Each structure stands twice: as C-alpha cells, then as structure tokens.
Amino acid sequence: MPTLIAFDADDTLWENEIYFEAAKDRFKNMLAPACDPEWTERELYETEMCNLAHFGYGIKGFTLSMIETALDLTKGAVTGQQIRQILDYGKELLQMPIEPLPHVEEVLAHLSRTCPLMLLTKGDLFDQEAKIARSGLADHFTYIEIVSDKNEATYAALLQHHRIRPADFCMVGNSLKSDVLPVVALGGCAVHVPYHTTWTHERVEPSEAERRQYDQIANLGELPDLLAERFASTSQN
C-alpha cells in the first residue's frame, strides 16, 4: 500500500458542484427578464475569474461575484430585493447537505485500517471545516489539510513536510487539474474519479502522455482493488 492516501473532498467524497449549479440557475432566472441567461452565465464566470486572485475559492467569494455581476449586467439598476435574494442564495449554499457519495464510507473505513488517510481540500477554511464536520467522515482521516490551492508546489511542500517519496503517495480526486496532473508531474500515483459535472475553471484536456500516467475509476468502490494491484506490481519491481 502507499505510505499515504489523500482524498479530495468536494465532488469526490460528497456532492458540491450541483449546489453551485443550482444557485447559478436561480441567479440566471432572477435576472432573466432583463438579461439572457447564457450571457449572465458568461459574465458571472468572468467576474469570478477576475475576483479569484482577490477572493480565492469558496461560497463567500462566489456570492460577492454574483452581486457584482448583477450590478454590471443591470448597469446598477439591481433592486434591493434582488441583492437580498443573492445573499440568500449564498446562505443556502453554506447550508448545503453533505452526504457521502456511494461507497465512500465503506472504502474509507476499509483503507484506513491499513494506511493513514488524508483529506486534502482547497477552498475557504471556514466553509470546508464546516462541511467536513457535517460529513461525519472526519474520523477516518489521520490528517486533514485545507489549502488555498492545489498545484505542484502545494503537493511538493506537503510531501516534504510528511517526508514521503512521491512514489509512495497516492492522490484520489475528481479534478484532473487539481488532484491528478500536479501529482503525476511529481511522479506520484493519482487516481481520477470523474464526477458528472466539472466547474469550467477546473476543466483541462490532458495530453496522451499524461493520460498513460494515471488511473481512472468509475467510483470509489473500485479503489481498494486498484491500489492492491498497482502497489503489488510496484513492490515486485
């Protein structure tokens, strides 16, 4: 087995993106009498991208970006009632139900018996802590790390801190951009568990060479067999 298995949280252990999508839909509908929904979607995404450098990831920044987009699209003619609605969309997102995806609980319980597990999530510290607490999954993890971004530098620092060789580390997640490709680049083991919806910002197209360097599974239930196979063949080499 690896020395450490790390799991992404949002859309790997529980659903997250669908709630953001639902909030976006309500936002687009609210502005629809005046603004074309596709145009609203594009404007909101551009505002989010501009604000990412100032706000980072998370629900509070997303809510502020919705407010800014509404101001831009209505040329300031947004009503107090509409702003109040946007605040409510944000507060509802903060209460999103956190229910483990199929197979998650049994696989974490099983793997944690043989190997330390880490929950490694990027985003807003406060939001993510609240979601982890609500998930009821925290006890399966030896380490919980909430970081502002997950890139090659983040993983390199993490491995150095825990004194783990990349080859002994396995990262499991739904985002090729944040969970898979940076780990592959460092020589670590990465397992992609695609989720049906991916936020535009996280979409990347891996090269053929990159594709050969990570595994893909349909759901977390397939992880124990994959790890057994992969790390058995490693130790034979």
Add this chain to the structure above:
Amino acid sequence: MPTLIAFDADDTLWENEIYFEAAKDRFKNMLAPACDPEWTERELYETEMCNLAHFGYGIKGFTLSMIETALDLTKGAVTGQQIRQILDYGKELLQMPIEPLPHVEEVLAHLSRTCPLMLLTKGDLFDQEAKIARSGLADHFTYIEIVSDKNEATYAALLQHHRIRPADFCMVGNSLKSDVLPVVALGGCAVHVPYHTTWTHERVEPSEAERRQYDQIANLGELPDLLAERFASTSQN
C-alpha cells in the same frame, strides 16, 4: 527559552483593525443621510455576530455583512451605486498595506536564531496567506498555521500535534480573548501586547486571578528580555 514561540499576526505583527475601522467609517458616512452613524455601527455589529457562525472571520464575510446591514437599514431601498461602493470597500480592505509594526522584524530575526517560531493566526485562509506573503516576514517562521478560531481546544490540539508541554510554549498577541486567556487556561506562557484598538468582539475583562498569570509588554521590542527573565527563572526552579 520556550520550545516554541507563537505569534498572532493581525495587530500584533502588523496593523489590521484600523483598516476595518476606516471601512466602517466610510460605510456609516455613506448611509448617514438616512441612518444615524451610531445606529449603523450597532446594526452592522449585530449582523456580523449573526453571520459569524455562517461566514467565519475575514474580509469577504465583513463585506457581505455590510451589504446585509445596508439592506436592513434602508428597508431594501439601497441603490446599486451604494452596493458597488460597499464592494469597493471590501476590495480595498483586501489590498490593505501590510507593514510590520515597530521592533517586529528585529525581534523575529533575533528570536528565530534560538527557538522555532510559529505564526498562528485566525481568519480567512486566502486573506491571511496573502497578508503573510505581503508582510515579507514569512521566512522568520518555522511554522505557519491559519486556523478558523483560536480557543482552548485549538491550542490543546496544536500542542499535542507538536508534542509540546504547555509550560514550554509561549504565545504572543494583542487579543486577551484569542491569544492570552486560552493559553493561560492550559498552563502555557502568554504575553499580551495591547494594541490601541480592539474589535468589540475580541474585548474581554480578565479576572484578577487571570491577570496574575500572564505578562504584558508595551511593544514587541520588550519581548526578548521578558522571555530571558521568565524562562531563566523557570529553569532555576
């Protein structure tokens, strides 16, 4: 010397609260034609306290609370231009200059030669990381920890994680509530460095008994002598 010295950041290493106060003043002035500034201040504080459980600490939550307060006080009659102004107050806060307070740089450079230092700050992960980077002080610290709150449980977990006895730990900061009293309660050494402004939420009145259990200094320049004296007398005992 202690095994680990931890420093609070905001209003201990650099100024922070004055920028929030300035943003509040502008917010009160903006609403002043319709709302009494004292009333606005009180309403904003109450909204912040209600939202703390949802938003946590930080600039994005503060900005959302200003927007909500403006909606409440104007009964929804706030204009798009006013909302835009509030967003700007928030974005300006995110750019606040981070300049080390007097003595900070030399004291950190001096102490880091004999003892590992930790920067221990609560708040928004993204904001705090950006401020630490802008401060230019990161290299003095062996550990940087950003937590969502600083209470007895936070300190107990931290000491356990680093395997440090409370008596070998020293925490330095401006907030009696977050930096001093929880550390004193655990039997650690705490040094209070008062700052001229304290956010209402952080104000507490320590008991006489508590007062006898921590030290107070006027500025960080007095810290090395205090530590030398305190830990010299400890090791003689």
